[in-house]
Amino acid sequence: MNQVIEVRNLSKRYGETVAVEDLSFTVRPGRVTGFLGPNGAGKSTAMRMILGLDRPTGGRALIDGEPFARLAEPLRRVGALLETTAAHGGRRARDHLRWLARSNRIPERRTAEVLRMTGLENAARRRVKGFSLGMGRRLGLAAALLGDPAVLLLDEPLNGLDPQGILWVRNLMRDLAAEGRTVFVSSHLMSEMALTADHLIVIAEGRLLADTTAAAFVAANSRAYVRIRTPEPERMRDALAGAGIAAVTAPDGALEAEGAEPARIGELAAAHGLVVHEVAARESSLEEAFMRLTGEAR
Numbered sequence: 202m203n204q205v206i207e208v209r210n211l212s213k214r215y216g217e218t219v220a221v222e223d224l225s226f227t228v229r230p231g232r233v234t235g236f237l238g239p240n241g242a243g244k245s246t247a248m249r250m251i252l253g254l255d256r257p258t259g260g261r262a263l264i265d266g267e268p269f270a271r272l273a274e275p276l277r278r279v280g281a282l283l284e285t286t287a288a289h290g291g292r293r294a295r296d297h298l299r300w301l302a303r304s305n306r307i308p309e310r311r312t313a314e315v316l317r318m319t320g321l322e323n324a325a326r327r328r329v330k331g332f333s334l335g336m337g338r339r340l341g342l343a344a345a346l347l348g349d350p351a352v353l354l355l356d357e358p359l360n361g362l363d364p365q366g367i368l369w370v371r372n373l374m375r376d377l378a379a380e381g382r383t384v385f386v387s388s389h390l391m392s393e394m395a396l397t398a399d400h401l402i403v404i405a406e407g408r409l410l411a412d413t414t415a416a417a418f419v420a421a422n423s424r425a426y427v428r429i430r431t432p433e434p435e436r437m438r439d440a441l442a443g444a445g446i447a448a449v450t451a452p453d454g455a456l457e458a459e460g461a462e463p464a465r466i467g468e469l470a471a472a473h474g475l476v477v478h479e480v481a482a483r484e485s486s487l488e489e490a491f492m493r494l495t496g497e498a499r
């Protein structure tokens with residue numbers, strides 16, 4: 202079993218709306234792959250097609266070389282958490298999992314294991330309709346883990362979780378990948394994925410924008426610079442240029458200089474008799490880089 206998710210020229214249209222357009226990528230085991238895109242980018246639609254819940258208008262998605270619909274006992278091969286994953290509200294958490302286990306010939310003792318893994322032991326006998334959003338997500342994860350699957354697809358698993366819950370899910374995903382599983386997780390937050398994912402697949406408006414390691418994305422998109430505020434920006438810019446330091450003007454009129462430390466800039470200002478109101482080392486955020494990248498798609 203190679204545990205690879207393969208998406209080839211996948212497209213989906215809803216009437217006039219293009220949800221996914223000619224998307225191709227491969228998701229490999231042993232690492233967390235983040236599936237990133239702004240709201241409405243087509244992440245959920247692509248995941249639903251991989252899981253055989255939506256029919257593509259073009260292309261195909263394969264898991265272990267087969268369409269999901271052809272996998273025998275799918276819960277034992279692929280665990281999925283979708284934004285719409287729901288349990289019957291009147292059911293108790295444990296009974297919901299037992300019912301799922303029975304339908305996939307999964308031993309009943311596994312339900313206690315996944316309830317423990319997801320921190321729901323004490324809620325096992327509670328009815329699902331009384332669950333908080335975070336507990337519902339935990340129950341969804343418990344269901345995804347039930348069949349001990351080698352492939353996991355998680356659609357926005359961090360939504361609705363408190364900081365503790367976010368940390369817990371992040372560690373869980375990393376552990377699952379370290380065990381050699383394929384972990385494919387969608388998010389609209391770059392900052393979150395930079396902390397969790399080893400590899401990134403970025404889409405906007407249904408199209409692929411980047412397929413890269415998270416480290417390469419961070420290196421390519423984080424920019425260190427020094428922000429300088431002065432009443433004489435033109436003279437400051439000349440002084441910087443004279444020292445071979447390039448600077449650009451920010452929308453608020455401050456200068457942003459690259460390739461020099463704040464101390465060097467302070468010394469230059471003093472040497473030229475320039476008044477400065479601010480000299481600060483800054484780094485552009487990944488969220489900005491992500492917005493630039495996905496914004497350019499428009």
Ligand SMILES: Nc1ncnc2c1ncn2[C@@H]1O[C@H](COP(=O)(O)OP(=O)(O)OP(=O)(O)O)[C@@H](O)[C@H]1O
Binds near residue numbers: 215240242243
């Ligand atoms: N059943 C549907 N009928 C019509 N249009 C749909 C349907 N499902 C999705 N769409 C449209 O397809 C596009 C992609 O939606 P999708 O939910 O896949 O995006 P997403 O990246 O998962 O966004 P989000 O982060 O908001 O969940 C959107 O324009 C959406 O309105």
